Amino acid sequence: MSTEENQAVDDGDSLSMVDVLAEQSRMQEDASAVLGDSDEQNCTYPSGYVQRQALYACSTCSPTEPAGICLACSYQCHEGHDLYELYTKRHFRCDCGNSKFGENKCKLASDKDDKNTENKYNQNFKGTYCICGRPYPDPEDQAEDEMIQCVMCEDWYHGRHLHAKLPDNENYQEMMCTACMDKHPFLWAYQVCGQAVVVKKESADDKAVKVEVGGGEGEEPVKTENQQPVKVESTSQTATVSEGSEPPAKRMKTEVGEGESGSACKVKKLCLLEDLQTREIPEKHCGAFWPEGWREKLCKCDQCLSMYKAEGLEFLLETGDSVHAYEERGRGKNPGLTDSEIEQSALSGMSHVQKIEVVQGFNDMKTELREYLKSFADSGKVVGPDDIKAFFADLEKKKRRRMGVPQFQCK
Known part of the structure; x- marks a missing residue:
């Protein structure tokens, strides 16, 4: 290999290391966003129905009845079990150790009601998603398609099953599925006009x-x-x-x-909704995408407030309900921490076995990355940013294939 080629590979490797660190930082930020506002040390049951929290479903302990457990219980009470990662759900109280779990009691909070009557469950608690009711990843579906969470029912949907075109540049914050828009058709009026009165x-x-x-x-x-x-x-x-x-x-x-x-x-x-409904609103049967701040423009007259309550939509008026607000709280929990401090904080809430699994996973990643970069060095090809992104994307797919969780796409 010529000196120029060696220099090109060296430059490519230098660039790739910067990209590796940047990608590692992005992944840490994503983890902080999802888990940062959830308690990893204490069961959330004493806090009642939490506005929004990270949840898991254990098919080992509750194979027939849907049940959700909090982050801390997933670490302390369900080590080595088959878990479905549910991302986040609203207004949920931890089920760990209640009547759905038989003799398996919660190790963190033993005094619990038999059932949490206000909890809502969907097919995600059984590891299936979308109107197709399939697992993710689906071994029988090779189509490349992201999954997006509905802000209403909180199920996950394949983009192609929403019957709606994804906004250009993914310029939206929340999505509502077809069934939820059919159930609450008054919301189409707000798609006509985005300003508030x-x-x-x-x-x-x-x-x-x-x-x-x-x-x-x-x-x-x-x-x-x-x-x-x-x-x-x-x-x-x-x-x-x-x-x-x-x-x-x-x-x-x-x-x-x-x-x-x-x-x-x-x-x-004035009732903004009544004003908007005087305009021509085309009938639709599809999902809807909503821009940032759309909730603030919902009418808040007495009549509409009563309607939200009757239809179970009062959460739309709660500023902290959205996944975006939850993630921002998570990102703000540990500002300015170094990578080692973040890692130490995460490891402190894990058992010995879990720590070993994390270290093993990190070593596996280093091995795969080394082999990946070696293939470029052998061929004399420069490693670029897109190559590193492709490596981590493939790594993420392998992880989700092992865990059986959706590719999160929630605004």
Whole structure:
């Protein structure tokens, strides 16, 4: 091999090491995002129904009934068992050691109810996913397809089974499956207009009411509480509607609560949903993708709040419910820690056997990486960033094939 070729390989190897470290950092960040906001030392049962947490299902202890266990119990109570990694679920209380587990009691929290009546289970607790009800990876399906989690039912779906085109550049934060959109069709109205409508009054002495109107075309008629029609130009900015010289009796009525300052007031809110439903909404039978911040634009009038409660959708208004919010909390739990500190923290919650398995896995990765890079050196080919990404992607597939968990794609 010529000096130039040796130099090229050396340069390629130098570049590849940078990429290896970058990929390792990315994988650590992903692990922190998924597990960082979950307690690895203590069973979460005493905390009640946790807003969102990492969960697992043990087919060894509960082969017939669906049951979920928390992160700490997966380490301390189910070592060596066959587990399904469920990623995260909302409003769930750890089942470990209850009546679904027979004689297998929880080692971390023994005083538990027989059943957690508010827990919700789906087919994921049995290791199957999507409308096709297949495992992941599926030995009978060779098609390359990512799996995406529905924000409503929290099942995982193949992209091709959503009957909807993935947004360009994956520019979305959450997805709802076809069945959930069919179950809650009012949500299609929010796909027509992405802006919110809010009516508010700055103080009791103001003679102007601020109205924020969605970005439709033309002018939008808006009615105040006394049913006086006011036209404001449709805009994404805040519009000011003046009440002119109308007598006080005809001004928009405000309600000042006891103990509140005179500047604090409440105004009956317009129903954004009713406004959006006056527009043409095409009938669809498919999944829907939602951009960042879409939940904030849901109508919060009394009528809509009652509807959310009746349909079991109150979680949509909780800022900490989304997977994105959960992952951000996880990433923020250990800011600025070195790689060795992160590794030590992770190992501290594992048993001796689990630590051995982790070390063995790391050694296996080093061996595979060494062989992978050697093939480039033997052929004189420079190793590039795409080659390293391909190596880790293949490594991840092998891992998931062993564990039987979906390729997480949750915004």
